[in-house]
Amino acid sequence: MEQSQWWTRDQLRDLQLSRLKQLLTHAQQHVPYYRDLFAQLGLQAEQVSSLQDLSRFPFLIKAEIRAHTEALKSEKARHLARFNTGGSSGEPLIFFIGKERVSHDVAAKWRATRWWDVDIGDREIVVWGSPIELGTQDSVRGLRDKVFRTKLLPAFEMSEQKLDDFLAQIRQLRPKMLFGYPSALSHFARHAAKRGLVMNDLGIQVAFVTSERLYDEQREQIASTFGCAVANGYGGRDAGFIAHQCPHGSMHITAEDIIVEIVDTHGLPVPVGESGEIVVTHLATSEFPFIRYRTGDIGVLSDAACSCGRGLPVLQEIQGRSTDFLVAHNGTVMHGLALIYILRDLPQVRAFKIIQESLDLTRVLVVLEEPLSAELSSQIILGFRARLGAAVEIQVEQVNEIPAEKSGKFRYVISKVAAY
Known part of the structure; x- marks a missing residue:
């Protein structure tokens, strides 16, 4: 290769x-x-x-x-x-x-890492996996980590205490590369910024992200906090290592x-x-x-x-x-970003998830700094109806947190309406 x-x-x-x-x-x-x-x-x-x-x-x-x-x-x-x-x-x-x-697949992965002056044996932090996946690896993880100089951090555990611990481990290991879900790495980066921790002096060369869509603000957050390039990858367990930046x-x-x-x-x-x-x-x-x-x-x-x-x-x-992708009431197909940007422009919204249940109903889960007001709810509903259709029911629900999927991934948008 x-x-x-x-x-x-x-x-x-x-x-x-x-x-x-x-x-x-x-x-x-x-x-x-x-x-x-x-x-x-x-x-x-x-x-x-x-x-x-x-x-x-x-x-x-x-x-x-x-x-x-x-x-x-x-x-x-x-x-x-x-x-x-x-x-x-x-x-x-x-x-x-x-x-x-x-x-x-392994050869394709390592060839791509070499494009960024990173090679087998360089220290790596991997943010990945569900509880089931990580549990099945316990018996071999120690040996693998020692041989490949890799540290695996579970993406599904995101409490304040866990995030503090993860950032401490990154500082201690001083990896040359990070690898993981963009949502998880950007979450780490935001938490470091919140704590006032300096993470851009560790010698991290590149953060490889994959398995989810990489948004511009995630790339900027990861690059700024860790002082490294961000390289996007595309593939999956089923389809294989398809492409890398x-x-x-x-x-x-x-x-x-x-x-x-x-x-x-x-x-x-x-x-x-x-x-x-x-x-x-x-x-x-x-x-x-x-x-x-x-x-x-x-x-x-x-x-x-x-x-x-x-x-x-x-x-x-x-x-x-x-x-x-979402489908408007009139059949128009649009990317989830059309609705994501409505919520990202609202400073009260800390986290969110959009679930299109049907052409007639879309649910919006939001994590807020304060109780959901009628004014904010109305603002979200009007914005969503402007894109999905005036007749669509928009349910805005305040929740304490947005859990990741069982895989450890995070998805901002889930549509149960076939777009393609």
Whole structure:
């Protein structure tokens, strides 16, 4: 990967096509789910002569994985590890990963960290995980932390006392990099500012953020407090390490392992520069194939070359999950930022969460410095109705805190109305 990142796009596409043929052939011969599906649809791996031919193959959706988990395992698979998504958008997804996939994802991660002059063995603080995830790692965490000089802090524990302790650990370890959810790292940063703690003299080189949308104010808060660059990453346990930001600002796709398609609501490809759902084929997943996997995320591809000189293709924009979008009463689709900015402009609001239950009802949870007044409630309702529609019921509820999802992530917007 250190060599191939400098290849031309034609060279990378040739590599993708070669590996795609291998993956499809293996799936057709050794994966019961795909063997039956390809036969039913009259598809043959040997018919693929270009990357465009991939669009002839069916999408893989979460419901199919849940319904056919065992049949998606390759008959040649050995030592598969069970994984699951955090379930922040609903029911967790259970799937399996082989050693080839793990090694490729780890290599992609470390190549990207080297772009920022950080390498294996440099001290790292990781802010991550749910209680379940962290508990399962207890037996190996000590050894792993010692070998990789990594300290894992649980993102779901955010009490004042815990935050004080976490910041003390960061000061003691003096890591070269931070890694975690942007909401968690920005929360750390805000708490440090509140306590008047100086955290920008520790030699932190970069904060890698992933798994959530990175907002501008989060980037600014993290960079200012910790005195470091902020590098965005995009991927997941299911789809793999898809893209990472280089120091020149581009989100480079891990093209050696990942084929990214952008499709519209009908599953048809959209032109470069237009937004649609991100569909991923992970070329290192022969033991449990992810072929044309619909991520539920919305993004935009770019055909521009990055000034860093790498041939790796670029994701121009990652707009969020389809459930981060809202649907107005008249059917207009808008990003959650349309409502987020209403609340962020209100100094009384410390934290919030927007839940669109239906086209007719949206709930707004707010954490306030003082009791919710009729005036503030009316101001929120009017602002939301101006965007969602005058007939929409807006329920404003004051709460003591906004809990993170079970995964440890935080989501500002959840829509139960299909936007894509």
